[in-house]
Amino acid sequence: MIPVSQPHIGQKEKEYVADAVESGWVSSSGAYIGRFETALQSYLGAPHVLSTSNGTTALHLALLAIGVGPDDEVIIPASSFIATVNAVLYVGATPVFVDIEEHAWGIAPDRIEEKITKKTKAIIAVHLYGYGCHIAHVKEVADAHDLWLIEDNAESIGATWQGTRLGTVGDIGIYSFYGNKIITTGEGGAVSTANGDLFERMSILKNHGRKTNGEYIHEMCGYNYRMTNMQAALGCAQLEQIDDFLAARRHIEELYDGMLGTFFTRQIEYPDTAHVMWLYSGLVPVNVGVDAVRVYLKERGVDTRPLFYPMNKMPYMDPSLRSEEYPMATQLYTRGVTLPTFVGLTDRQIETVCEHLQAVCK
Ligand SMILES: Cc1ncc(COP(=O)(O)O)c(C=O)c1O
Known part of the structure; x- marks a missing residue:
């Protein structure tokens, strides 16, 4: 059977993962994590990048960081992988759907405004199957209404708008490194942002609300959304290729x-x-x-x-x-x-x- 997808795992991946295993740093500390985040930062041209346990937790972190909660509405396209809407439901907010465009399959920007209410807090723009949505137009609408813009770029790492990598146009971009994605870490994901405050908030939330590793004072009720060193090792090898x-x-x-x-x-x-x-x-x-x-x-x-x-x-x-x-x-x-x-x-x-x-x- 010719499969729909399979990861490309070569010698470099095996070497890096073996190195991570042999180092003993098999959990979420270890040199490969920082190395992967730095490499991703430079590939994306993003001021801040944080690795996560998967793309879904990256989306959840993004919504938590911008403060979306039970009284808020989040605008999303009707077509995406289910994680896009589930993250909205995790924070107790209401998803508000907008149809996609007929030929480009991204959220229809000219249908967004009719869905904006006083409760609208954010738009999640999804770049589907490797193609950018009409991000320039979506951003215009978000800016005009003072809404946060999250880019769900789980499927389209490397795609660009005016030469800028998608995922870095809005306030936060999220990425997935599931086994069928362009690069994989097994399970894994990341967030990128230019906003230092959002980055700090996501870093703390991802690590059980803890500001400094090794200290047991927790600033807030956070999550364990960390990537392991072994996954990051795989990611480093993949990103190099x-x-x-x-x-x-x-x-x-x-x-x-x-x-x-x-x-x-x-x-x-x-x-x-x-x-x-x-x-x-x-x-x-x-x-x-x-x-x-x-x-x-x-x-x-x-x-x-x-x-x-x-x-x-x-x-x-x-x-x-x-x-x-x-x-x-x-x-x-x-x-x-x-x-x-x-x-x-x-x-x-x-x-x-x-x-x-x-x-x-x-
Ligand atoms: C559009 C989209 N968003 C989010 C996700 C979630 O990523 P993950 O499977 O890494 O949790 C995916 C993954 O398939 C996706 O395709």
């Missing part, structure tokens, strides 16, 4: 694009943004059922995954949210499919995937 990984993924995208032509409707890029290839995704023609496509490919040894289900429709959401309709988010789920995309996928495998996809979509 990120340009090669992105080039390999770009090659995969070019091959798919060349072979699939226009019947597979891809996401488009906004002017001034440069995407990265996370997972090659698109919509199948309207007259072809996406479930049938996925079964057909699976029977021929090709694994796929559906695109995200609209978050407001989840069974545990408040009925008032579940009854709302977001046609573009729905279309993503009803017509969307992700094809295998990972460093190490061969040209021949890509040809096989395309042959089967063409055959079933004819």
Whole structure:
């Protein structure tokens, strides 16, 4: 079976992780943690970076740091991985959904203002599948209404807007290093910010509300959202190769694009943004059922995954949210499919995937 995704773990990763294990620093102290954070800081061009246990805890920290709580509303796109909305629910705030744009799949900036109320505290802009949302426009709206802007950049590390890395445009950016991401630490994540106060708050919250390691005076009720030294070692090795990984993924995208032509409707890029290839995704023609496509490919040894289900429709959401309709988010789920995309996928495998996809979509 050709998988949808698999991490690229080479010799360097093995060496660094073995070194971390042999050093005895296997928990959340050790040289690799600072080294990973510094390397990430320089890659992103972000004044402050903090590693976290995963991308979901990074989102939670971001919302806690800006002080979002039970009486607040947070605007989010209807399409994203579930972590985006769950973090809003963790802090007791109300998620307010906005549909995505038809062609670019980011939150529709011109639909945000109609959702802003006195209770709105923040917007979470998600950069989906490697593509930046219309961050310039979203930022304009956030600034005009004095709202915090968090970028959920779990899926799109390396993508840019006007040459600036996404994740560093808003007040806080978050990243995920789950095994299927562009770089992985197994489980892991990070936050970036230019705001020293937010950084300090997130550092304390991530470490049980403790300002100084080794002291048992806790400033606030915090969390254990720390990354381990072993994970950071993996991250250091991966980050050193990120340009090669992105080039390999770009090659995969070019091959798919060349072979699939226009019947597979891809996401488009906004002017001034440069995407990265996370997972090659698109919509199948309207007259072809996406479930049938996925079964057909699976029977021929090709694994796929559906695109995200609209978050407001989840069974545990408040009925008032579940009854709302977001046609573009729905279309993503009803017509969307992700094809295998990972460093190490061969040209021949890509040809096989395309042959089967063409055959079933004819
Ligand atoms: C858009 C988005 N946000 C947040 C997350 C959460 O990251 P993690 O799985 O590391 O908790 C993910 C991960 O898949 C994601 O895709």
